[in-house]
Amino acid sequence: MFATATRNFVEEVDHGGLLIPVSSLNDSIDLLTVVVTQKRFWFWQKPKHLRTDFSLNDILTGDTPIKPVVIETDFIKYDGTYGDNIQGTMDASFVLSNVTVEGKDSSKLQSSFGSLKKEEVDVQKLLRDSKGRVLDMSHSLVQQTKEKHRRIFGIVKERVMTTQPCSVIEEVQQGGQCGGRLSICRPKNPKVALKENGSLSKDTDVTMEIPIHTTLAYALIELEVKHDGHYELCLMSDTAGGFEVDGPGMKPLLGVSGASENSCIRQELEQLSDHFQLLSALPASTRSSLLQQITKVMEDQTAVSALQNLLDQMCLDKSPTLGDVMMTESQKQNIQAILGLLEQKVDSAQTKHSTSVLSALHLITSALDEMTYDCLAVLVMCCSPKVLKALELLVQCLAGSGELPVSSAGLAALTEDVYVKAEHLFASSNVSLKRDRDTVKTKINHQPGHLPLVVCIAVRGLASLAH
Template sequence: MFAIATRNFVEEVDDEGSLIPVTSLNDNIALLTVVVKHKRFWFWQKPKYLPTDFDLNDILREDTPIKPVVIKTDFIKYSGKFGDKMQGTMGADLAKNNVSLQGEDSSKLQSSFGSLKKQEVDMQKLLQDSKDRVLDMSHCLIQQTKEKRRRVFGIVKERIVTSQPCSVIEEVQQGGQCGGNLSICCPSMTKVLLKENASLSKDSDVTLEIPTHTTIAYGLIELQIKHDGQFELCVISDTDGGFEEVDGPIRQKELPRVSGAPARSSENCLQRELEQLSDHFQLLSALPASTRSALLQQIKKLLQDQTAICALEDVLDQMCQDKTPAPGDFKTTESQKQNIQAILALLEQTSQEGPTQSTSVLTALHLLTSALDEMTHDCLAVLEMCCSPAVLKTLELLVQHASGNGELPLSKEALSALTEGIYEKTEHLFASCKVSLKRDGDMVKTEINKQPGNLPLVLCIVIRSLASLAHCV
């Protein structure tokens, strides 16, 4: 809840910038706090940031601490409300019985952070104070971080803090109604009777009171660390930090070539990158129909909750590194845990066809969940509404043409699936991923915006993967 609120905040105020949302109220983020940056499995994934209990002074060799000069300024006054609403109706006449079912779910997340302050380290003073200083390479934090590849040290150079008590409020409403009469008698003599106008509802309201001086976002400066403990601050944004190998230069953060993870090409060619991933989409579509249908339904449930998606991505990431996650690693609610375990059980079924098949499906599912983890809450809500096979088939055609000539004449089948309401949602989904849609009669034109980053690729991966699961379902 707090993590979603801070993530929404960063997406609104600094989507293309350097601010990192705080994910837990337990994280004590102060200026000069050491944060471990973890490069992810796929090159297009945003890094993960792991705040530590240490600051820069804790890992310096000398005893004289660095006392940063702090610049304090007003930032913005922020209040945001995010939500989605789903409705459904079903009616049926069964001989002497008739029944109508209605359901409605809605959720709202309101963040009122109030007037926010920005605290920044004076970089000129920090550069002077850190010159000729040396890190204690025997410190346990440095030793443990060096052992793991794709890990980089950063220190907090700026943070956004609350200046007054504030709150995050989540409201969830679930309701259903049943009209008419329906009685069911089963062989075991259990009788279910739904009387006219029966209703069921469940509401929950949760409020987090956040105290003054709570950090909700922060910025980092990375460190280039030599094997003898000397280090440099990466003051230029495109300069990467890392550890120097004993017999070589500073370790680069580029990912090792893993199956299906294309290296970023200089042309950033979307079509070429999707072609390199096509084996994963084909693998999903080749699964048994029952497995594909079950996976699609379980993943559709995940779209309601970013926290569950993040948890599943963490579990699959560990499995891709040949690690066995413990049940305690699921930092989720009981229902989310059951959803994740159901997906892992379906993955386990594929092992009956051989270990190679199971490993390949694992990578394909990790590809999908990693892409979902890059999407906003708003995008996930739209995706959930578009998860029918007919709509996914049309969306798949749209992303294929987005990476090609950009124009798609719609068939009668596609036109019927792409109703006005669905088209509006699709247009919003694509726009959120830096792809514009323009419809003229039965022709739809797709165009990738300037400086889109990896968002168009993420969109294509998600839709191609979900459509592969929906084939012939």
């Protein structure tokens, strides 16, 4: 809840900028706090930031601490409300039953942060004070960070804080009706049966009180660390920090930086085509279950991030643990269901094949995790097989000539209502979608970031499960 609120806040006030949302109320972020930045697997992913319990002075040699000059200014007054309404009806026929399910979900997240202030370090003075200073290369934090690949030291140079007690309020209403008879069986779980004319409704209201002087977002300045511990501040946005290494440097991350043009998106999708084909080749029941569970997880941005982090751990051959993530019990069950499907080896004799399925799902969730709140909310409403097929054609259009006849096979699902959703989905990803008589046109709007590529990967991945 808090993580979603701060993420929405940063998207609104500093989209594509330097501010990093604080993900937990437990994180204490002060000026000059050392934050370890971890570059991710896919080049278009935002880096992960790991707060430490140390400040820059804690890892410096010498007895003279750096005392920064702090500039304090009023920032903005912020009150934001985010919400969505989802309605749908599904008719399904099974061997032993027929079922009609009607559902209606609505959620609202209200963030009343009030008047905010910003604290900034005087970088010019920090630059002078850092001249000649040396990091203690024997410090445990320095040693452990240096040993990890793609990890960089950064220090907090500015932060946005609350100036008064404030709150985050989440309201969720869920309701559904079921006609016919539907039975759901899962291993190690009791059998659940919704019988004729059954109904279910659930309302949840949660209020989180945020204390004064809580940091909501912060910005970093990275350090370029030499062998002997001398360091330089990376003052330019195109200058990356890191540790000086012996021999060849780190291998570049997968992908081509700056993939924002149609041709670059096409090249990236072609490089990832094996992942999509692998998902399409899964048994129909497995694909259907994965799409259903992933769609449920997509209803909560925090759950998407949690699933992506778990798949991160599995890709590194670690045992996945949810940790202290704040989620509903139903979302935890959805994530466990996805992990359970992964553990049921598609072919127990082909470990490499199962590992590839993990990589393919990791690709999809990584893209979903990069999406904005609006983009993700709209995509959830487009997760029926027919609509995903139509969206996939629009993605091919975007990666190709940018034009597609309305009469194209597969675009029949693009009704007026669906078209409005598709238009909003692409607009939230810096892509314009327009109908010009008998032609649909797509055009990339030049903005910072990789949102056009991210939405293409997400749509292609989900459509692969819907084939």
